Amino acid sequence: MKHRISRRDFLRRTGAAGIAVATASGMQRAVAENTSSGKDLLKGFIVSDAHFGWQNETQPKTDTIREMMGRILGRFPDLDVFIDTGDAHHNGAPDTARGEWTDTILSGCGAVPFYYVAGNHEIMGWGGGEDVEMRCNRLGSVSCRPYYSFDIKGIHFVSLPELMMVCYVSSEALEWMALDLAVNRDKTTIVLSHNSIAGTTEPHDDLGYRRLANSAQVFDFLNQYPNIVAWMHGHNHTWEVVQKGGKFYVSNGRIGGFDPPYAGYFGRGHLGGIYLEIARDRVTVRGFSASQDCFFDEIDNYEHLTQGIATSTSLDVTAPACVSYGFGGMRDGQRLPVFNHHAGQDMAQELFLAGADGPVFNENPDFRIYSRRTLRQEPARLLPGCAIEPGDRRGENEQPVWTWADPGIRLYPHQRKNFTRVCLPRPAEGRFGYYRCAPGKKYRLRVDLESDTAGPRMRAECLVYDAAGELLLTLKGDEHTLSAGSQSFEAIFAIPDLAENQSIYTNPSLDDNIQANFHIVFRELGGGVLLRRAEISLAEASAKTITLSLAIDDKRYTSEERADLARPVRHTLTGRARARSVVEAGAEGERRLTWLIRQHNIAWQVRNAPVTDLGDSLEIGPLRNTFSPHEEIVIAPMKRTSDPFVHRLRHINRARIRPFQPATAVLNIDVVELLGEGEIEVLTAAPPKSIQGAEDYDYADGRLIIRIGSPGSIVIV
Numbered sequence: 001m002k003h004r005i006s007r008r009d010f011l012r013r014t015g016a017a018g019i020a021v022a023t024a025s026g027m028q029r030a031v032a033e034n035t036s037s038g039k040d041l042l043k044g045f046i047v048s049d050a051h052f053g054w055q056n057e058t059q060p061k062t063d064t065i066r067e068m069m070g071r072i073l074g075r076f077p078d079l080d081v082f083i084d085t086g087d088a089h090h091n092g093a094p095d096t097a098r099g100e101w102t103d104t105i106l107s108g109c110g111a112v113p114f115y116y117v118a119g120n121h122e123i124m125g126w127g128g129g130e131d132v133e134m135r136c137n138r139l140g141s142v143s144c145r146p147y148y149s150f151d152i153k154g155i156h157f158v159s160l161p162e163l164m165m166v167c168y169v170s171s172e173a174l175e176w177m178a179l180d181l182a183v184n185r186d187k188t189t190i191v192l193s194h195n196s197i198a199g200t201t202e203p204h205d206d207l208g209y210r211r212l213a214n215s216a217q218v219f220d221f222l223n224q225y226p227n228i229v230a231w232m233h234g235h236n237h238t239w240e241v242v243q244k245g246g247k248f249y250v251s252n253g254r255i256g257g258f259d260p261p262y263a264g265y266f267g268r269g270h271l272g273g274i275y276l277e278i279a280r281d282r283v284t285v286r287g288f289s290a291s292q293d294c295f296f297d298e299i300d301n302y303e304h305l306t307q308g309i310a311t312s313t314s315l316d317v318t319a320p321a322c323v324s325y326g327f328g329g330m331r332d333g334q335r336l337p338v339f340n341h342h343a344g345q346d347m348a349q350e351l352f353l354a355g356a357d358g359p360v361f362n363e364n365p366d367f368r369i370y371s372r373r374t375l376r377q378e379p380a381r382l383l384p385g386c387a388i389e390p391g392d393r394r395g396e397n398e399q400p401v402w403t404w405a406d407p408g409i410r411l412y413p414h415q416r417k418n419f420t421r422v423c424l425p426r427p428a429e430g431r432f433g434y435y436r437c438a439p440g441k442k443y444r445l446r447v448d449l450e451s452d453t454a455g456p457r458m459r460a461e462c463l464v465y466d467a468a469g470e471l472l473l474t475l476k477g478d479e480h481t482l483s484a485g486s487q488s489f490e491a492i493f494a495i496p497d498l499a500e501n502q503s504i505y506t507n508p509s510l511d512d513n514i515q516a517n518f519h520i521v522f523r524e525l526g527g528g529v530l531l532r533r534a535e536i537s538l539a540e541a542s543a544k545t546i547t548l549s550l551a552i553d554d555k556r557y558t559s560e561e562r563a564d565l566a567r568p569v570r571h572t573l574t575g576r577a578r579a580r581s582v583v584e585a586g587a588e589g590e591r592r593l594t595w596l597i598r599q600h601n602i603a604w605q606v607r608n609a610p611v612t613d614l615g616d617s618l619e620i621g622p623l624r625n626t627f628s629p630h631e632e633i634v635i636a637p638m639k640r641t642s643d644p645f646v647h648r649l650r651h652i653n654r655a656r657i658r659p660f661q662p663a664t665a666v667l668n669i670d671v672v673e674l675l676g677e678g679e680i681e682v683l684t685a686a687p688p689k690s691i692q693g694a695e696d697y698d699y700a701d702g703r704l705i706i707r708i709g710s711p712g713s714i715v716i717v
Helices: 007-033 062-075 095-106 132-140 171-183 215-223 427-432
Strands: 042-047 081-084 114-116 148-152 155-159 189-192 228-233 239-244 247-252 272-279 282-289 306-310 321-331 335-339 348-355 387-389 402-404 409-411 419-424 442-451 457-465 471-481 485-494 515-523 529-538 545-552 555-559 569-572 580-589 592-602 604-607 611-613 618-620 632-637 645-661 666-683 696-700 703-708 712-716
Touching (some): 042 062, 062 095, 062 272, 095 632, 114 132, 171 348, 239 306, 247 282, 247 306, 321 335, 348 555, 419 427, 427 515, 442 457, 545 592, 703 712
Parallel strands (some): 081 114
Antiparallel strands (some): 148 321, 239 247, 272 282, 335 580, 402 409, 419 515, 442 529, 457 471, 457 515, 645 666, 666 712
16 A cells, blocks of 8 residues: 655645645644644634625636635634635525535635535525525535524634525524523624624615614614624625624625625725634734735725724633524424534533514514615515515506505505415415424414405415425415404414325425415405504414423423523433434424524534434434535534544545544544545544555645545554
8 A cells, every 4th residue: 555645646636625735734733833822812714705606707716716715724724613604605506506615615624613604695595496495504514593503612603694585684593592692691702694784884785685674673682792792794795894882793705706896995806704813801803815815904004904802701712612503483393304513422412492482483573674675676675574476566657566664564456466465475485494384283374454445355375385395285264355444364274284295294304394385365455455464373372481392303301391582491411412303392382482402512523414423433424415526524623633533534425433542543434335436534643554444545744545445444543
């Protein structure tokens, strides 16, 4: 077996992994030097808006983005965390673009823990015909919902993306975040999102698109928590650092996408991101230009992109790494799959249960949140959680189909159609994501309205879809003739068991779910109708919390105590975390509960595939992110280590790894299933003394590459 080749040949043979070489060698240098400069600091880097797959001359080439990543990782070899705040790819991009992001960003940051916050282009699914939320989770190795949190060195980070509309943080996500912050109340917290908050960093153009429609709600929420020190977002492609009320509001620049044309010093002509540094007494952010390979404050007129806030932080370099995930206001009987991407011999798990914020689960039920786009005519108006059909395309002298009544929406007769349909949520979301529902349950739609005249007719409907977006059935309520003035109506929809439909309810090994879309159809509107409120809840729901429970695979955890988001009930989870679990909510009273699972004492992060935590070994696979032809699984230690460890598996679908044992100086790998010619990459400062079970291997620059052609056991001494 050969084990000596030139560095040039080694880099050429490992191809697209060139970035990882810089990462691995840089990491090994940091370990060897044990630099005192990073001993009492958390160091992180944030990129955003790569926009892989955008067919536009202003989009940087993949090789350019890869070069920028290499410069970032070369300049910061001792990062504790690497983050992407969304728009990984463009809308309508093919899977090859998702593969390029996987190779260049997620895998490209190498042995640094990596976390992903979904952007509007990948999670809105414009032009897509699939469950884009599930696709985002597969892409970014997200366990449950796209909102989640993680701790590095005692600092708490929260992923809070906009899920159902580009300009809106959902109430569901804020419910979960309230629970998360109650569980982590004493930790310095950084919130990572994609959109800006009005009155902080500048949106520059298209106000309704660039900033949150519910900015006031989110801003008030953040200000309830003095431990939140920063809101850091993408979307605008600019570098901005603003201090307001003792918090940072930061626009994270761009690693791809369009070059912002705005006047002023916002980073035009640059690619790069934001460097974040946290000490015990200070939080510092610095804009970094990878194009110039320097901090922006080293460029004329850009001193404002380095700022600090003097504050006592929860930095603790000895604190174990943690990750938390869950669901805000999950409905009674609802199921969903959960994937595990973290492990460690001493990893423990806790479950926190709390009642939800009332029985109503649809977003924006009083139509209070509204925004307008300022640069585009169609669609010009944004009403989160709702769509109105037919669309508002009309002639010059025609009356609008609807107007916002602040709050509520006023509906007018359509001059060319004899109906107006209010959809909760938008049809595309109803087909593929919101609102996931449990077969065999009854759902209530309550409507409060005011009719200008007597005579308009109204009917409520519930459309039920499978995971492929195919309509399974339409349930119709009674038709009502409206009288003049204020009135209220209810419709109850009993969704059948759907035993003939393949889903997670009929076969727990499937990820496929069931979705419901609720419609209110008006005919012969006459003078018009003011729709004041539309609420969706389970039919038996009341306004109080009674009993909460969460089933995780074959175990159910129950709380009879009153528990709210500020005072959750805690359970210690027994057993090891599985690669994939199925959770099912049980709730009386409100028929909704918010839950959070916290994993702490994490030693390893596994990207692109789930992991079963066996304590003394890691059972990895099958591949979950299948977008890259490299079919690569990345393993990263949550803290820098000088011990050898398996870092990458290529074309390997399942494997079991027993981490390095100092007492025996041995690393064991059992390859269970191959997808092609397999390759294993081990980071090790010293070459191996012996390898058993490999067909061939190379060692250079701290990286051991082992090649195999069939499953089997590999022992590295």
